[in-house]
Amino acid sequence: MLTYIVRRVLYSIPVLFLSTFLSFLFVSYAGNPLAQVRQNPRIPASTIHNLIIQNHLNYSVPMRYLFWLRDVFLHKFGHSLLNSEPIWPDITRTIGHTAQVILIAEGLAILIGIAVGIFSAIKQYSFFDYAFTSISFLGFAMPTFWLALLLQILFVDIYLKWHVRIFYTSGLNSGSTSSTWSIDRLQHIALPVMTLSIISFALYSRYMRASMLDVINSDYVRTARAKGLSEWRVIMRHVCRNALIPIVTIAALNLGGLLGGAIVTETVFTLDGIGYYFVNRLGTLDLYAVMAYLAVTSVIIIVFNLIADILYGYLDPRIRYD
Amino acid sequence: MTEPRPAVGESIPPVRQPTVDGTVPAPAGLVDATVNAGLELKIRSQWSYARTRFLRHRLAMIGLVGLVILFGAGAFANYIAPYSYSEIDLNNILHAPTTIGHHFFGTDEIGRDYFSRVIWGIRTSEEVGVSVAVVSSIIGLLFGAVSGYYSGWVDNILMRITDLVLTLPFLAILLTAAALLGQGSQWRISIILALLLWTGIARVVRGVFLSLREKEYVEAAKASGAGDMRIMFRHILPNTLGPVIVNGTLSVATAILVEAALSFLGFGIKPPTPSLGVLVNSGQTNPQQWWLTIFPGLTIVLIVLCINFVGDGLRDALDPQQRRVRA
Numbered sequence: 001m002l003t004y005i006v007r008r009v010l011y012s013i014p015v016l017f018l019s020t021f022l023s024f025l026f027v028s029y030a031g032n033p034l035a036q037v038r039q040n041p042r043i044p045a046s047t048i049h050n051l052i053i054q055n056h057l058n059y060s061v062p063m064r065y066l067f068w069l070r071d072v073f074l075h076k077f078g079h080s081l082l083n084s085e086p087i088w089p090d091i092t093r094t095i096g097h098t099a100q101v102i103l104i105a106e107g108l109a110i111l112i113g114i115a116v117g118i119f120s121a122i123k124q125y126s127f128f129d130y131a132f133t134s135i136s137f138l139g140f141a142m143p144t145f146w147l148a149l150l151l152q153i154l155f156v157d158i159y160l161k162w163h164v165r166i167f168y169t170s171g172l173n174s175g176s177t178s179s180t181w182s183i184d185r186l187q188h189i190a191l192p193v194m195t196l197s198i199i200s201f202a203l204y205s206r207y208m209r210a211s212m213l214d215v216i217n218s219d220y221v222r223t224a225r226a227k228g229l230s231e232w233r234v235i236m237r238h239v240c241r242n243a244l245i246p247i248v249t250i251a252a253l254n255l256g257g258l259l260g261g262a263i264v265t266e267t268v269f270t271l272d273g274i275g276y277y278f279v280n281r282l283g284t285l286d287l288y289a290v291m292a293y294l295a296v297t298s299v300i301i302i303v304f305n306l307i308a309d310i311l312y313g314y315l316d317p318r319i320r321y322d
Numbered sequence: 323m324t325e326p327r328p329a330v331g332e333s334i335p336p337v338r339q340p341t342v343d344g345t346v347p348a349p350a351g352l353v354d355a356t357v358n359a360g361l362e363l364k365i366r367s368q369w370s371y372a373r374t375r376f377l378r379h380r381l382a383m384i385g386l387v388g389l390v391i392l393f394g395a396g397a398f399a400n401y402i403a404p405y406s407y408s409e410i411d412l413n414n415i416l417h418a419p420t421t422i423g424h425h426f427f428g429t430d431e432i433g434r435d436y437f438s439r440v441i442w443g444i445r446t447s448e449e450v451g452v453s454v455a456v457v458s459s460i461i462g463l464l465f466g467a468v469s470g471y472y473s474g475w476v477d478n479i480l481m482r483i484t485d486l487v488l489t490l491p492f493l494a495i496l497l498t499a500a501a502l503l504g505q506g507s508q509w510r511i512s513i514i515l516a517l518l519l520w521t522g523i524a525r526v527v528r529g530v531f532l533s534l535r536e537k538e539y540v541e542a543a544k545a546s547g548a549g550d551m552r553i554m555f556r557h558i559l560p561n562t563l564g565p566v567i568v569n570g571t572l573s574v575a576t577a578i579l580v581e582a583a584l585s586f587l588g589f590g591i592k593p594p595t596p597s598l599g600v601l602v603n604s605g606q607t608n609p610q611q612w613w614l615t616i617f618p619g620l621t622i623v624l625i626v627l628c629i630n631f632v633g634d635g636l637r638d639a640l641d642p643q644q645r646r647v648r649a
Contacts, residue, residue, distance in 0.1 A: 263494065
């Protein structure tokens with residue numbers, strides 16, 4: 001097991017470098033990092049020349065990747081080319097906000113999704129099952145941005161009609177103070193969390209239902225019933241525990257989807273998260289900031305895939321790694 | 323299907339010889355005997371079984387009807403839409419839905435008829451969805467076939483690429499590609515989507531090829547001198563058509579959703595081409611005018627829902643292991 005973990009960690013390091021290298025190649029060949037600067041007539045040619053020298057833009061792209069890597073490790077992603085602001089403080093600030101939203105949403109979706117999945121599987125083809133099957137079909141068909149927009153419009157209307165503020169529809173905090181765990185913050189992030197968890201809930205409830213139905217007809221469950229265990233104990237002890245194992249992988253894979261969903265949701269609710277940061281920087285073609293986002297999110301996804309793989313081996317003793 | 327015994331006095335029919343295309347013709351005597359006995363002999367292929375299963379799939383039929391209506395409206399947008407998508411009427415700005423003047427979905431901030439814009443938006447979505455699905459299926463089919471059939475280093479490289487794609491933030495890469503190369507053009511966006519969506523189908527096709535290349539009939543084809551191309555495309559490829567059709571159908575929905583998200587964020591298709599994502603975005607700037615958000619969004623949901631129903635029906639129908647017809 002330990003050798004497996006070590007091997008798996010070592011394997012993900014070249015994957016990480018390769019994926020950042022590929023996105024760097026792509027971004028550098030497809031876009032010109034100085035396009036915005038060159039368009040501005042007030043910036044003299046000498047400044048542009050200095051920018052090129054400072055950022056090693058006169059080198060070939062693979063060499064620039066090496067310089068970029070040096071910047072990543074020594075200067076924390078370096079500076080933006082457009083306004084010479086350091087990138088790292090923005091990333092750390094926004095990623096905290098996004099993490100709060102995504103983790104709450106993921107937690108809620110997993111909890112509710114698993115509960116609904118278990119219940120639908122036990123009462124297969126009941127009214128409850130059909131109702132939640134329809135809801136999850138809707139969840140799969142619903143564009144994230146539309147759901148976010150509907151919630152926003154709904155709560156704006158509630159505020160305008162009855163003047164009660166249940167949830168805020170934009171921003172992260174009212175006023176200039178930033179407090180991570182306050183009622184005010186929770187009121188602000190409630191709608192983004194709701195959007196993301198509704199989308200993920202559809203996924204978890206479907207997978208949990210299918211996975212329960214896989215297990216529920218196996219022989220050892222019949223044995224458990226035959227030896228006279230109560231139905232509750234059979235479901236909770238024998239079926240659920242095995243049905244939950246595939247959910248671990250789904251949860252890790254869904255994280256990438258949630259980061260994508262966060263881009264859209266944060267843009268709709270103008271929430272100062274990393275997705276909104278990315279969209280803004282992409283809009284101004286600030287390519288080094290875009291690269292920083294791609295690299296950071298790749299690391300997050302790879303780390304979570306790693307955790308899921310290791311957990312899977314730990315939870316399912318039938319899987320052997322040697 | 324038990325074969326009826328030949329009538330008394332008839333000679334026993336000769337041994338049936340398979341024809342060149344592999345079908346076994348029913349012997350003449352048998353057919354006559356069956357027809358004389360008042361029974362009907364019906365030869366049913368796998369495809370006809372699949373068709374029956376599909377036609378009896380209730381949700382799939384609902385989805386198909388819905389899809390025909392929506393895509394039909396999009397395809398004949400120039401006949402159905404009462405106005406052109408860019409006709410400006412400054413006397414009727416942000417008008418709520420009404421039957422007067424056929425503004426069924428109201429008008430937007432410069433008085434363009436929203437119903438017409440949604441219909442034209444369906445057409446854009448449909449063109450993007452179908453072309454992306456076709457192109458990405460073909461790419462995926464070729465890559466999957468080559469890597470599954472030859473395995474070895476080709477397979478290794480392909481699988482590493484698809485692994486790598488899984489570790490990338492998919493929507494962010496798409497947004498970057500669209501922002502840097504898309505230029506707001508519908509066809510550029512479609513090509514970008516197709517080039518990033520083929521890995522799923524490649525994986526499925528590769529799986530089928532890996533399991534079938536060891537089968538006896540492939541060996542027999544090899545022994546009788548068939549080349550690699552013939553074995554790949556004539557003998558193995560037809561077996562992958564089921565999963566490819568299902569995946570292709572579902573990727574129409576994926577492409578439509580992703581294109582809408584790109585256009586909503588402003589990196590996809592740019593005005594004046596009407597796209598459902600752009601239309602929803604104009605709803606965000608006018609939150610008090612609910613119709614600007616509801617109608618295009620609901621259209622996306624309906625299209626995707628119908629495609630998913632049809633895809634599920636196809637999956638149930640094309641899976642030969644499954645004989646049970648679902649209600």
